[in-house]
Amino acid sequence: MKRTAAALAVALVLVSLGPTDGAAQVFYQYPDAAVVRAGEFVLGPYGAAGDNELFRFGGFARMNATKYLDLGFELLFDSADGDGRFGAGGDLKFSLFPETQAIPFDLSVTSGIGIITSDEIQIVQFPIGGIISSPFQLESGNILALYLGVYMLIIDTEIASGAFPAFSDTDLDVEIRGGIRYSLSAGPDIFVGFQAGRDAMVTVGASFWLKRQS
Numbered sequence: 001m002k003r004t005a006a007a008l009a010v011a012l013v014l015v016s017l018g019p020t021d022g023a024a025q026v027f028y029q030y031p032d033a034a035v036v037r038a039g040e041f042v043l044g045p046y047g048a049a050g051d052n053e054l055f056r057f058g059g060f061a062r063m064n065a066t067k068y069l070d071l072g073f074e075l076l077f078d079s080a081d082g083d084g085r086f087g088a089g090g091d092l093k094f095s096l097f098p099e100t101q102a103i104p105f106d107l108s109v110t111s112g113i114g115i116i117t118s119d120e121i122q123i124v125q126f127p128i129g130g131i132i133s134s135p136f137q138l139e140s141g142n143i144l145a146l147y148l149g150v151y152m153l154i155i156d157t158e159i160a161s162g163a164f165p166a167f168s169d170t171d172l173d174v175e176i177r178g179g180i181r182y183s184l185s186a187g188p189d190i191f192v193g194f195q196a197g198r199d200a201m202v203t204v205g206a207s208f209w210l211k212r213q214s
Contacts, residue, residue, distance in 0.1 A: 026127050027074045027089035027114040029060050029205060031147050031181040031191040033106035033133040035095040036062045036070040037213050044188070046205025054080045054201065058087075068095045074114070083121065089114030091127070105134040110149075119160070126154040127175070135183075143183035151175045153198070173198045181207075 029046050036042060043061040048054070058076030065071045069092060076087040091112025097103050109130050116123040129151030135143050153175055159167040179193030189207040194200075 026125070026129075026149075026151050026153065026175050026177060026195065027058075027076070027087070028072070028091055028110060028112065028127065028131075028149070028151075028177065029058065029074065029193070029203065030062050030072055030207070031133075031179055031189070031193060031205075032145065033093075033095075033108045033131040033147060033149075034099075035068060035093060035106075035108065036064045037099075038064045038067070040064055040212050041210045042207050042212070043210065044205055044207040046203050048078075048201050048203040050195070050201030051199045052080045053082065054078060054199070056201075065092070068098075069093070072112070076116075078116070083118050085116050085118040085121070087114060087116040093131075105132055107132050110151075121160070122158045124156045127151040128154075129175075131177075133181075141185045143181075145181040145183070146178070147181060147193075148178040149176065151177070155198075179203070 041061070041063050043059065045057070045059050048056040048058075056076055056078035058074060060072060060074045062070055062072040072091045072093065074089045078085050078087065089112060091110050093108050093110040096107045096109065107130065111126070111128045114125045114127070129149055131147060131149035133145050133147035135145040137143055151174070153173045154170070155173060156170045157168070175195060175197040177193060177195045179191055181189055181191040183189045191205055191207070193203040195203070
């Protein structure tokens with residue numbers, strides 16, 4: 001718990017040094033640093049609200065690729081400043097440590113690509129970052145986990161002429177994403193997350209395991 005709190009404090013300092021304007025979000029929604037294991041497959045929906053009158057609904061899926069690597073996909077629809085947008089993204093996550101009881105947390109690095117587009121705007125983003133999570137087993141047998149991710153974002157934005165002046169820009173930014181995940185002994189995982197940095201956003205979602213190792 002102390003390590004997670006320290007990581008959160010460092011991440012908040014990094015975010016406070018970065019720019020705060022814009023309209024792009026890291027897609028990565030899966031609330032865990034642990035790599036999805038061989039034979040496992042998980043998917044789920046989420047809803048989010050944030051800056052720039054953002055309302056978002058999306059879905060994600062993750063599957064194992066190798067012992068230390070998994071692969072995620074995401075689709076979304078959102079409305080920001082009244083502009084309806086569609087998006088899609090994918091990412092790879094690589095675990096830095098083997099699965100062992102001697103290490104009380106999981107630490108992974110991740111990278112991917114995401115695209116948000118409408119008639120007015122196109123945003124392409126390349127996140128590179130790391131995520132840490134630490135699970136705690138409750139007396140009920142259910143799992144409560146804290147997770148925290150920090151990302152560097154390369155963001156390319158193009159606004160077509162029309163309601164807004166034509167605009168094109170490539171930017172570098174810092175984002176933080178964290179939250180709490182509650183895993184039922186039988187049923188889905190429920191998570192509540194937050195994002196800060198370029199944009200602020202709050203997310204509520206669930207993870208349904210079609211295949212899960214005991």
